[in-house]
Amino acid sequence: MSTGVLRTRLRNGLEVRLKEIHTAPLISAWVWYRVGSRNERPGITGASHLVEHMQFKGTPKFPAGLLDKAISRDGGYWNAMTWLDWTAYFETMPAGSIDLGLRLEADRMVHSLFKAEEFESERTVVISERQGSENEPTFRLAEEVQATAFRVHPYHHEVIGHMADLETVTRDDLVQHYRSHYVPNNAVLAIAGDFRTGPMLARIRDLFGAIPPGRKARETAIPAEPEQRGEKRVVVEGPGETPFLDIGYHVPAATSDDFFLLSVLDSALAGASSLNLFGGGISNKTSRLYRAMVGGEVAASVGGGLAATIDPYMYSIQATVRSDRTPEQALQAYDDEIARLLDHPVSADEVAKAIKQARALFAYGSESITNQAFWLGYSEMFADYAWFETYLDRIAVITPEQVHAVAVKYLAPANRVVGIYRPNGERGLD
């Protein structure tokens, strides 16, 4: 058992994680379901995210519209998010009020109404959400890069789903998706904050213990993405005057040893990324790519991103090309820097810096109870809490030679998709 964390499973299969933190009179409660865009098939892409929206549309006990007001009234903060591998709901509330959040989560695990008229209204809201994203060139580009990188695996499509599917998915599709994935034996309840573990666990048994387990969400075989053989390129054209680059490399799942090495490589190459949901990040102006591309005056900004996933996903580099440069110039500067990296491995100093940065980012993240509860559940979606607790120790022993080895292994052209956003130069008109 981890220090200070209770890990247990109710008889119906619900995994429970509890961590007492008594620094502020707050409690953050999260329910994590192992369902995301990874569990969708063509025709119902976006269903997990739509279900998440419908989870705010009420149950017989908690009618729509009253809930948000009740939570807000108590000074609470709640939200939900859908991603590739999971869907999560949370309430962070004054400690004395958390029971409302727990009752709500237990209730909507099984009793969401999915009223037909609510569904139609929410369909247009989500279409509007997608249209808002489409206004961003970087969304359009990332969507194409992802689709190009994954031909077979469902990481192929964006979490929000294809527009065609949003227009045609039915209420029955959603109800079926909800019923097959929203069962206690497919969920993790993670709570951190100002409570006593014993009484909290008793209350959880009261509220969640009687929910019947579902037929274990049949993990329809998710096909592995075949190895990519040769570089792929994709070009997106659209409005604006600014080009963008988005370069994605296939990388392994979060549980792989290489994932930790890649996170150090990412720090040296593109700057330390914060995996925290809250707590802020740090700048990347001493990273190799910033020096080569922004210092080299071809890009206005550059950044990297590594995501912890169940199945192998992507390590991506995104650059905003300066308005007075071409994407080809930026790509050349990028390729030159990668060639230098492969010729001149990262130094011991760069590795030491990455380790210190990771320590600082973890310290920043620990200020927030919401962020601590987030890690308690999030880590369980792709590994377990020990992954989080041992992260810094695993990073601390990494050597420059190991980082060089993963750079050689994954940063090969044959393993990447190069995405270019080419603006058509139209300016706005009055």
Place this chain on the structure above:
Amino acid sequence: MGSAALTERRRPLPVLDVRSLPGPETIERRVLANGVVALARENFSSPSVILSGSLAVGALGEPRPRAGLADLTASALMRGTVSRPFERIYETIESLGASLSIGAGTHSTSFRGKSLAEDLPVLLDLINEVLRYPTFPKAQVDRLRAEKLTSLTIRDQDTGSVSQLAFDELLYQDHPYALPSDGYRETVSELTEADVQAFHRRAFGPRDMLVAVVGAVRATEALDAVEAVLGNWRNADQPQPVGLPPVPGLSGIVRRDQVLPGKSQSDLVIGSVGPGRFDPDYLVAALANSILGRFGLMGRLGDVVREDAGLAYSVASSLTGGPGPGPWLVMAGVAPGNVDRALDLIRTEIGRFVKGGVTPQELSDNQANFIGRLPLQMESNEGVAGALVNMERFRLGLDYYQRYPGLVASVTREQIRDTSRRFLDPDLMAIAVAGPGAAGG
């Protein structure tokens, strides 16, 4: 339990242990001889520290052809000093896992740094150095300007930003609030390192500077450290704050539509001039704003535009609350064909709001929210530092957050009605829309 508990009316407002909130007993405050006000509060629950503050220099007073000068200057401060070039400044920060950033707004230039507590001295040395001894190397300013121009190019294609810019120009006309603090492409492209140098020499100084330190550092030691680095800063020529001219009035609905071809969605902004933070009715207006377009899932406007009509992913109202009369506005992103319908719904709801007022339940729910959310707002060092700067900047008193539950609870429905009527009239509003036009993307 269940809906019974949810619909229960007139529950008492939450009672907070006000001693857990920042107050005179836990805040150390020191006014340095040069006018810097330093504040500190301890928090040893995590090993980090925040350094946050502001200087009394901003974009206010920039003539239109110079728009963006204060912003470019603030960003250029960290591009080199008399003792450290750009690369060493960032090597110092990033090798510690720390962060430090500076930016300018209309009224002030703000900075924010974060580090492990043991590294606070490094952060303080750096902020002192970049504020007082920047060198603005030409090559760095040229590069920075090109990066800014790229950002402005992106801004000018962003439907949200374009509608906001158009709204400010319509509403404020010749008033300085009509100008964006990051300037325009045609103005920023003309700014030189000499302009930046001269602006810095003239306008930067310690008077009215605020510094807050919050985190795992003894408060008195934090103030000693601030005084040790900033205490000897002098600028006898530091200009007096620029006064604001009166805001122009509207005589009806003014509207501008900006076409951005190829976009999928339109963004709209509608509103009028609101109260500044020094206005005695500010807190009343903030509660009114919450009821109108924030509470729960975006208040009444969320109910009407998002929940009932399904027109938008987001619709929300906001009140700027700066030193001067910033806008009180509503923003939404909608399908291009739904712009006029959304605007009608919003104007109708604003009309109902100012005419019919708010219900006792709405007021009490929002009062409870304002009070109950304080512990969450003060949970992080950032939140507390923001509160300290807020109290000092707007002269609220160090016991403001302890008095706050009482202030909120004393607001009446009549005050909400009168204050809303003072600022909001659905027939006197500026409207700006940016999107693909009626034909859609």
